[in-house]
Amino acid sequence: MALVIAAAAGRFPAASAQTESKSNWDLTQLMRDLRQVKTARGRFVERKYLAILNTPLESSGTLVYIAPGRLEKHMLLPRQESLILDGETLLIDNEETGQRRSFVLQEHPVLWAFVESIRSTLAGDLQTLNRFYEVSLEGDASRWRLRLKPTEPRMREVASEIRVSGSGTWVGVIETLEAGGDRSVMTITRDAS
Amino acid sequence: MNVAARWALGAWLAGVLACAAVIARTEFSTDLSAFLPRSPSPVQQVLVEQLRDGVVSRLILVGIDGDSADRLAQISKRLAASLRASGSFASVNNGEGAGFEKDRDFLWRNRYLLSPAVKAERFSVQGLRESLEDALRQLASPAGVLLQRILPADPTGELIRLLEQFAPQAKPRLYSGVWFSKEGSRALLVAQTRAAGSDIDAQERSLDLIRGSFEQAKTGSEARLLVTGPGVFSVTTRERIRHDAWRFSLIATALIAAMLLALYRSLRVLGLGLLPVASGALAGIAAVSLAFGSVHGITLAFGVTLIGEGVDYAIYLFTQNAPGAAPQTTFERIWPTLRLGVLTSICGFSAMLFSDFMGLAQLGMFSVAGLVVAAAVTRWVLPALLPRGFVVTAVTAFAPKVMALVRAAPTLRYPMLVVLAVTLAFLLMRPQPLWSGSLASLSPVSPGEQALDQRLRQDIGAPDVRYLVVVRAPDEQAALEASERAGDSLRAAIDQGGLQGFESPASYLPSMKTQRERQAALPAPEVLRQNLQAALKGLPFRPNVFEPFVRDVSAARSMPLLERASLQGTSLALKLDSLLVKRESGWAAMLPLRGVTNAEAIAGKIGKPSDAQAVLLDMKHESDQLYRTYLREALTNSLLGAAVIVILLFASLHSPRRVFDVLAPLVAAVLVTCGLLVLGGVELSIFHLVGLLLVVAVGSNYSLFFDRQAPSGQDRSRTIVSLLFASVSTLVGFGLLAFSKVPVLSGIGSTVGMGAAMALVFSAIMSRQADTEGTTYARTP
Numbered sequence: 001m002a003l004v005i006a007a008a009a010g011r012f013p014a015a016s017a018q019t020e021s022k023s024n025w026d027l028t029q030l031m032r033d034l035r036q037v038k039t040a041r042g043r044f045v046e047r048k049y050l051a052i053l054n055t056p057l058e059s060s061g062t063l064v065y066i067a068p069g070r071l072e073k074h075m076l077l078p079r080q081e082s083l084i085l086d087g088e089t090l091l092i093d094n095e096e097t098g099q100r101r102s103f104v105l106q107e108h109p110v111l112w113a114f115v116e117s118i119r120s121t122l123a124g125d126l127q128t129l130n131r132f133y134e135v136s137l138e139g140d141a142s143r144w145r146l147r148l149k150p151t152e153p154r155m156r157e158v159a160s161e162i163r164v165s166g167s168g169t170w171v172g173v174i175e176t177l178e179a180g181g182d183r184s185v186m187t188i189t190r191d192a193s
Numbered sequence: 194m195n196v197a198a199r200w201a202l203g204a205w206l207a208g209v210l211a212c213a214a215v216i217a218r219t220e221f222s223t224d225l226s227a228f229l230p231r232s233p234s235p236v237q238q239v240l241v242e243q244l245r246d247g248v249v250s251r252l253i254l255v256g257i258d259g260d261s262a263d264r265l266a267q268i269s270k271r272l273a274a275s276l277r278a279s280g281s282f283a284s285v286n287n288g289e290g291a292g293f294e295k296d297r298d299f300l301w302r303n304r305y306l307l308s309p310a311v312k313a314e315r316f317s318v319q320g321l322r323e324s325l326e327d328a329l330r331q332l333a334s335p336a337g338v339l340l341q342r343i344l345p346a347d348p349t350g351e352l353i354r355l356l357e358q359f360a361p362q363a364k365p366r367l368y369s370g371v372w373f374s375k376e377g378s379r380a381l382l383v384a385q386t387r388a389a390g391s392d393i394d395a396q397e398r399s400l401d402l403i404r405g406s407f408e409q410a411k412t413g414s415e416a417r418l419l420v421t422g423p424g425v426f427s428v429t430t431r432e433r434i435r436h437d438a439w440r441f442s443l444i445a446t447a448l449i450a451a452m453l454l455a456l457y458r459s460l461r462v463l464g465l466g467l468l469p470v471a472s473g474a475l476a477g478i479a480a481v482s483l484a485f486g487s488v489h490g491i492t493l494a495f496g497v498t499l500i501g502e503g504v505d506y507a508i509y510l511f512t513q514n515a516p517g518a519a520p521q522t523t524f525e526r527i528w529p530t531l532r533l534g535v536l537t538s539i540c541g542f543s544a545m546l547f548s549d550f551m552g553l554a555q556l557g558m559f560s561v562a563g564l565v566v567a568a569a570v571t572r573w574v575l576p577a578l579l580p581r582g583f584v585v586t587a588v589t590a591f592a593p594k595v596m597a598l599v600r601a602a603p604t605l606r607y608p609m610l611v612v613l614a615v616t617l618a619f620l621l622m623r624p625q626p627l628w629s630g631s632l633a634s635l636s637p638v639s640p641g642e643q644a645l646d647q648r649l650r651q652d653i654g655a656p657d658v659r660y661l662v663v664v665r666a667p668d669e670q671a672a673l674e675a676s677e678r679a680g681d682s683l684r685a686a687i688d689q690g691g692l693q694g695f696e697s698p699a700s701y702l703p704s705m706k707t708q709r710e711r712q713a714a715l716p717a718p719e720v721l722r723q724n725l726q727a728a729l730k731g732l733p734f735r736p737n738v739f740e741p742f743v744r745d746v747s748a749a750r751s752m753p754l755l756e757r758a759s760l761q762g763t764s765l766a767l768k769l770d771s772l773l774v775k776r777e778s779g780w781a782a783m784l785p786l787r788g789v790t791n792a793e794a795i796a797g798k799i800g801k802p803s804d805a806q807a808v809l810l811d812m813k814h815e816s817d818q819l820y821r822t823y824l825r826e827a828l829t830n831s832l833l834g835a836a837v838i839v840i841l842l843f844a845s846l847h848s849p850r851r852v853f854d855v856l857a858p859l860v861a862a863v864l865v866t867c868g869l870l871v872l873g874g875v876e877l878s879i880f881h882l883v884g885l886l887l888v889v890a891v892g893s894n895y896s897l898f899f900d901r902q903a904p905s906g907q908d909r910s911r912t913i914v915s916l917l918f919a920s921v922s923t924l925v926g927f928g929l930l931a932f933s934k935v936p937v938l939s940g941i942g943s944t945v946g947m948g949a950a951m952a953l954v955f956s957a958i959m960s961r962q963a964d965t966e967g968t969t970y971a972r973t974p
Binding site for chain 1: 329330332333334341342344345366367368369733734735738
C-alpha cells in the first residue's frame, strides 16, 4: 500500500536540515531529516505485477502525509477508494459503494507492518521500522534506497522485501516484493498544485 | 408428667423424626420455577429456560487493570491458559487467536455448503463475470494482498463473505494479542461456564477458580481483578444474604436471648421457647416436600418469616403463667384467644394454597402446616416440659407502668385517626403505582456493581440480550429449517429498518434441505469451465488460473453434508451449542436480535401462521410481566385471605363491633407501615407483601388479646405485658434486618419491625376493654 511525499523545500522552513554537512550522512541523519517534514502531498501511480494476471494492474491517485501519524491515500482510478491511516486505525472508504471499514492495526499484524514501512519512513521513526524490519541503507542523501526485510514470520509469508527510494526528504518509489513472486511498484511525484 | 402429656411428647418426637426423614430426601430448588404459573405459556417457559441456563446466564466478564499494558497482557494470557486447562469453562476468550485457524479452515472447506450466496445464478456466465470484475477491483486495493492468494480457488468470494458474517459486531481493541478496553488500561476476558447460570454452587466454584488462577497469574504484579456477569451476581447476592442474615440474626438472637433470659431467668425455658417455631419449620418443609416433590428456596426463606409468629406463642404461655398455677391451666385459659389468632393467620395464608403459581402455593402450604404444628407444640408439648411453678417474676415489676400507658393510650384516638386519614390520602393521591412492577426491583445488585457490569459489557461488546426469536420444533432439522424461515422474515425486517442484525444457528449449521439446495446449485465441472471461459473473455486473468475453483466446486457437489459433529473443535461449535438446544421434548433454536427498533413489526412478521413455531421474546418485558402477574396474584390472594379472616372473626366473636375492634388496629398498622415505606422512597415489592402478611398474623394476636375479656385485672396485666415482650422481640429481630443492604432482608425487616410495633400501639389505642371507659369514636373506612 502506499505512500508518500514531499516537503517542498521552499515551502517549509524546516528544510534547513538539508544544510547539514553531507560527510557524516547515514541512516540516523536520513531519519532526522525526514522528521523535519511536517506535511507533504503527491500523486502516485501504482503497478501490480501478479502471477494470475497477464497484464499489470494499474491504479493512481493522490497521497497526503501529515506528521507524525496521518497518511491518506486517495485512489481515483480505476475506482474511487480512500485509505486513511490515523494513529492506529486504518479506515477504508469505498466511495462508490459507500462501504466503510476500519481496522485496528494491532489486530492485523501484516497490514500493520505494511503501513509502517511507509509511514515510519516518512516520519523518520527508526524505532518503529526496526520493530518490523531489518533496515539497511544504500546511496547518499541525494539518491538513497532503504531496504526493509520483514522480521516477523507472518509478514515474511506475504512480503520478502520492501524497497523505499528517494532523494533528500522526498520519497519517490516504493517497491514491494511479495513472497509468491508478485510485486508492486508505486511511483510518487510532487503534486503540481 | 401425666399420661396425656407423655403421649403428646411421644407424638411430637415421632413427628420430628418423621419430618427429618422426609427432609433428608427433599430436593431444594433455587431456579425461577417458583415465579412460573402452573401451566406456563411457551414464551414463559422459554424465558425461564433462558434465565436458568441460557448462554447469557453463563457469561463471566473479566477485567484486569492496575499495571502496565504489557504486564496486563501477560497476566491475561496466563489466566486464560489456566482457565482453559481447568475444563470448567466452555470457552475462555481474551482475543488470542486460539482456535481461529480451525474456524477458518472449517469455513474454507465448507464454504459452498455454508454461504448463503450459493445460488445457481452465481455460477452462470453473468454471475461469474460480476464476481471476477469485482475481484479485479479488489486486487488493486490494499486488501488485495491477502485476496490474491485465495482468489484462484474462491473467485466468488465465499470465504470473505463468511468471515464477515461471523465477525463479531463490536470488538474490543487488541494489544499484544489480547483484548483491551478502548483507553487501553484494562485487559479483558470473557469466560462461558459449562454449568448453568442457575447452578450457584458451580458458579461459585468457577469464580473461585478465576480468582485463584488470577492470583497465580499475576506473580507479584499490583494488577487488580474485576469480575461481573449474571453468575457473579447470583454468587455475591447469596454470599451477602448469608452474611447479613447470619450477622443480623446473631445480633438479634443475642439481644432477644438476653432480654428473655433476664425475664425467664432459666436457660431451659429459653431453649423451650424455640421449640414451636423449630418444629413448625420442620413440619412446613416436610409438608411442602410431600405435596410438591421439592421445596423452593424462596418458600423456605419467606415461609420461616411467615411462621415467625410462632416465636410469640411461647412468650404468651411463659409470661402469662400466674404464680402457683400449672402451665396446663394457664394455657387452657388463653388457648381460645390464641387458637383464634392461629386460625386467623392460617385463614390469611391458606388463600395462597390455591394460587396458580407454584411458589405461592408452596408458601401457603408451608405456613399453614408450620403454624398448626407450632401452635400444637405450644399447646400440648411445652406445658409438660415447663419447670413446675415457673413464673416470670419480672411481670409484676413491669405491669403497673405498662398498664398506666395502656390506660392513657385511648386519648390518642383522634390523633391516630388524623394520621390514618393523612396516610390514606397520601397513598391514594400518589401518581406513581404503589407496587413496583419491575423484576429489577428485586435485584440485590448495587448501583456500583451495575456500573461495572455496564462498563465491562461495553468494553467487550458483549450482547445485552433483550430480544430473541425462539423456535421450537420436534427435531433438530425442523428447528434449523424453521430458523431459516424466521431468518428470511428477519432479513425483510432489516431491510425495513426494524432491526440491525441477528444471529442464527442455521448460519453455523444450515439444514440438510438448504445444504442440498446449495449443492444442487453448483454446476458440473465441464459446465463451470465453459461458463468461466465465457466470463473471463476480455479480463486480464491468465488462462487456467481458476482450475482450483473448478476442482473445489466439483468436490463440494458430492461432499458429505454438515452435521453438528462436523463443527467439533471449532469455536463455531460452541456458538451453535448455545443457539440450538435439545429440550426435554423437542428442540429449541434461539436467534438473538441486535439493534431492535420496531419489535412489533418483527413480532408480526415472525408470527405469521406458517412460522407458528417461532416467537419473538422480549426478555425484559416478559420477565416483568411474569413478576407483575405473580405479585398481582399474591395481592389478590392476600385480600381473599383477609375476607376469610373477617368471616372467621364474625363467626367466632358474634359481634360486628368486636370484629371491628380486632381488625381496625391491623388495617391501621398495615396502612401506616405502607405510608412510611413509601414516604421513605421505597417501591413496594413482594418482600414487603410477605412482611405485611406477617404483620397481620402477629398483630391479630395483639388485638385479639386486647379484645379478650380477662377474668381479673391481674390476668389482664400479665397478658398485656406478654404482648409487649412478644412485640419487642419481633421489633428487635426484624427491625435489625432493616439495616441490611440486601433488599429482601431490609424489605421484610423494616416492614415487620414497624408494622408489629404499630399493631401493638394501635391495639392499645383502640382498646375498649375495662381499663377505661369506652369513648365513642368515628369508624374508619
